[in-house]
Amino acid sequence: MLGFSITDPSNSLEWMIFLAKKYSGMFLEGTWLTLYIAVAGTILGFLLGYIIGIIQDIRINEGDSILKKGIFKILKAICRIYVEVFRDTPMIVQAMVLYYGIRQANVNITPLFAGVMVTVLNTGAYMAETVRAGIGSIDMGQREGAWAMGMSPMKTMIYVVLPQAFKNIIPEMANTFLTNLKMTSVLNVIAVQELFMAAKTVGGNYYKYFESYLVIAVIYFVLCFVFNRLFTFLEKKMKKTENYALAVEYMENP
């Protein structure tokens, strides 16, 4: 009954297999786009989040010039507003507003580009907060140790604080990626041909929505499951503290 040539599907399982086979190209393309948007959007979003998180952490020094102080104040204000706006509105609305807004301004923008952009901006806002918390989780003494030897606050951030903060927020970064993988589904509203859109189209062809969406539910699940295992594995690997080798050449009594 589960043969490879179901031509006359009679139950839901058979319908699922039938649809998955018949529209495999569409589902594959949808999977590919979903992955593409999630990966590109997450990575660029992380970068944005780190930049914003670092800017928000900058302390304005009273010894700085007025120009420098002014620039930092404006930058920080922009960052605060951006983070607030994007965390306080749904991604699906952001997608609509950005896509149609940009189109209305007579800039020709593809749905895919808009989709990646929305994902980046959305991820950036959440990551900024995560990075800020990550930086805050690092003991002040770590910075003071570097400052006390003449390291500038920026160098201290790059060489001492961020590497440690990064390690602490890896689980949250993995979380954000998984959320993004699923949130790409809302981008169907601006006609991005991702998985959800594929299921919608396929389901419409045969009026078999339940089966069609069940196909992509399985695909989403498998994707997330695989990535989840991957992240857990990486995390475990990074946590492993290795034994160090004594540098015997420097022992006083060998």
Place this chain on the structure above:
Amino acid sequence: MGDAIISVEELSKAFGQHEVLRKIDFNVEPGEIICIVGSSGSGKSTLLRCINKLETQTSGKIRYHGKEIGAVQKEINDYRSKVGMVFQSFNLFNNMTVLQNCMLCTRKVLHLSKEEAFDRAITHLKQVGMAPFINANPTQLSGGQKQRVAIARSLCMNPEVLLFDEPTSALDPEMVGEVLNVMKELATTGLTMIIVTHEMAFARDVSTRTIFMDQGYIVEDAPPAELFKNPKNARTREFLSRYLAG
């Protein structure tokens, strides 16, 4: 007093309404080993942190070779690279090995070549007896070992003055000795040091000058022989009798 390395002039510091330092005045001459003693909350650590600019004073000045250190970050960085600091909680960089800890600032602040920075790190790690541990992470070391690495790390910068903020207060009694011994050896090299400490015997034996602080004031500032034998101030006497009796 023209050749003082650091001069502290009328330094005051308040956290809100709470005055921690009140018009502190003192100079640090080359080669001096100054121990600052006093009960907890007397402002010793805050004074040291002000000298390293980790705290900004409410009023007063810090001069380095006669030049006032203001609020410009670049100036502060240059100044700090010559005035090292060793902390109570070690503050070793947890994301780096012992060797990397000792090479980071010489590479990034003094811009030494890799070879030079490595040689310096090894020299000073040998000095504190920690060279065999270059590949260890700070979390794998005992408190005393961490503090010795922290001292070596500061020495790599070739500082003119080294500040110690209660370097042995976070250590098990057994480990206090190893750190104090390293500091005693340093004292013989002629390095200028300011040490905030609760180790009275160490202050008495090693310092060239002992300062007793109470409630934000410098109460007494004298050579240790004088301060420990004939404290002039009643408050100093009271403090010392409690410590030296025990």
